Amino acid sequence: MTAKKKPENDLAGPFGFKPYKVKKGEExxxxxxxxxxxxxxxxxxxxxxxxxxxxxxxxxxxxxxxxxxxxxxxxxxxxxxxxxxxxxxxxxxxxxxxxxxxxxxxxYGYCVACGVEIGIRRLEARPTASLCIDCKTLDEIREKQMS
Incomplete structure (x- = not known):
């Protein structure tokens, strides 16, 4: 007997919240x-x-x-x-x-460095994120170079 894999949309996010389902054309x-x-x-x-x-x-x-x-x-x-x-x-x-x-x-939801959308999934992973993934990656590279 094989276990059915839950669709990603049904998995509970942080604190038991279901991930937000973005509707087509939604702002x-x-x-x-x-x-x-x-x-x-x-x-x-x-x-x-x-x-x-x-x-x-x-x-x-x-x-x-x-x-x-x-x-x-x-x-x-x-x-x-x-x-x-x-x-x-x-x-x-x-x-x-x-x-x-x-x-x-x-x-909320916009990168403080470049102004682009951070993204729903990134914000669900880290609700206090203030940088998009690209700016965060650059920030971490700079941090490594400084130490």
Missing amino acids: YMNEAQEEHFRAILKAWKQELMEEVDRTVHHMKDDAANFPDPNDRATQESEFSLELRTRDRERKLIKKIDETLNLIDSHD
């Missing part, structure tokens, strides 16, 4: 598309905010003054890693907010 970044990405970004932000709350509760509940220096060091190392992760997520939340502002001003 790029119309109201429906903006709402689709607004919902994805808000769900992503909500998930990150919940993770922040879990971290705060975890650190409060698990904080202990271990007499053994090794146990204390392990706990401090774990907390440090969690805090670094939350700091990255804090920056991501800021970027999500900036992206939501772009949607509100109807500037």
Whole structure:
């Protein structure tokens, strides 16, 4: 018995959202598309905010003054890693907010470097993308050359 492969359109995207189905002749970044990405970004932000709350509760509940220096060091190392992760997520939340502002001003979905459409599929893969794939590739090449 062979399993039927799901069509690409039925696969769930980020946070369980179905990929946006572009209708023939549909204008790029119309109201429906903006709402689709607004919902994805808000769900992503909500998930990150919940993770922040879990971290705060975890650190409060698990904080202990271990007499053994090794146990204390392990706990401090774990907390440090969690805090670094939350700091990255804090920056991501800021970027999500900036992206939501772009949607509100109807500037979302266009490359900030060259102005071309970023593309629905790229935005679904990375909703906070601000560069088209070509500009992002050039950016990464420049970054490699500088380091």
